Amino acid sequence: MSQVLHTPPPTPVPPADDPAALAARYGLSVSGARPTLREYVQQLWARRHFITAFATAKLTAQYSQAKLGQVWQVMNPLLNAAVYYFIFGVLLGSKKGVPDYIPFLVTGVFIWTFTQSSIMAGTRAISGNLGLVRALHFPRAALPVSFALQQLQQLLFSMVALVVILLCFGVPVSLSWLLAVPVLVLQFTFNAGVAMVMARMGAKTPDIAQLMPFILRTWMYVSGVMWSLDKVLGKDDLPRWVMVALESNPAAVYIDLMRYALIDSFHAHQLPPHVWAVAIGWAVVAGVGGFIYFWKAEETYGRG
Known part of the structure; x- marks a missing residue:
């Protein structure tokens, strides 16, 4: 009599839970997930002391290997100004x-x-x-903001030399010098916003750092650093769009506002129309827009 062996039917395996459901069940969250914009602002504000300390440390270490140390914070822009004076002021006659x-x-x-x-x-x-970025968890916007703050601290050191130069050349102290404070606040906001835009772009395409010196050099030449923007805009042979572009150039706007604040021979009629509105507009657009643009890619920084 033969014995027939019957294999029991396989027990059905329950389907695996979705990873999102498992995470929700055990209270897990995605590592490095982008917070809401409000939470991101709160996190950044909570680390304001880190931002300030990081900027100060970077500024201190910048010239630590040089024998003259922090003196180079003032010497670098002064040497650039001397070169520009010789080339543009003397050879090209821009000082006339x-x-x-x-x-x-x-x-x-x-x-x-x-x-x-x-x-x-x-x-x-x-x-x-x-x-x-990969070792610590913090809002990544703290880095470009701290670098912009570092440059502001360096500018404040340089402003001491600037005041000495103004006094040596007979520029009197006046109440208009107080306008330098809102100008610097607006310029810092603009710079930080653009720095955040470039930080996101540079994180994805590091080669852009090699291209930026050429772009910035071109921007400098059209910003009236070495020549009077007012004299160029006074020419009737310029196309209208060129005049609008030169008047709206944010770098030129902040430079002219600072000249107006500090130099008594630089008068209000030399400023572009609605200059304060333009300066505030650029600060808001760059600061807010750059911050949101950077925040949207928060999860991607340091990966890959």
Whole structure:
């Protein structure tokens, strides 16, 4: 009599839970997930002391290997101003018809250097600090903001030399010097916003850092750093769109506002129309827009 062995039917295996459902069941969250915009602002504000300390430490370490140390914070823009004076002021004659040309030039160089250095540092804020980004959890916007703050601190050191130059060339102290404070606040907001835009772009495409010096150099030449923007805009042979572009150039706007604040021979009629509205507009657009643009890619920084 044969014995037939019956194999029991296989027990059905329940389908695996969805990873999102499993995470929700055990109270897990995605590591590095982008917070809401409001939470992101709160996180950034909570780390304001870190941002300030990081900026100060970077500024202190910047010239730590040089024998003259922090003196280079003032010497670098002064040497640039001396070169520009010789080339543009003497050889090309840009100083003709510009009262107080040396204070005019030095002010332009110092204010332009603030914007230029902030943007260049912002371009490498993420790509140049991947170790820090991957090791610690913090709002990544703290890096480009801290680099912009570092450049502001460096500018404040340079402003001491600028004041000495103004006094040596007979520029009197006046209440208009107080206008330098809102100008610097607006320019810092603009610089930080552009630095955040460039930080996101530089994190994805590090090669952009090699292109930026050429873009910034071109921007400098059209910003009236070494020549009077008012004299160029007074020409009737310029196309209308060129005049509008030159008047609306944010770098030129902040430079001219600082010249108006500090140099008594630089008068209000030399400023572009609605200059304060333009300066505030650029600060808001760049600051808010750059912050949101950077925040949207928060999850991607330091990966891959």
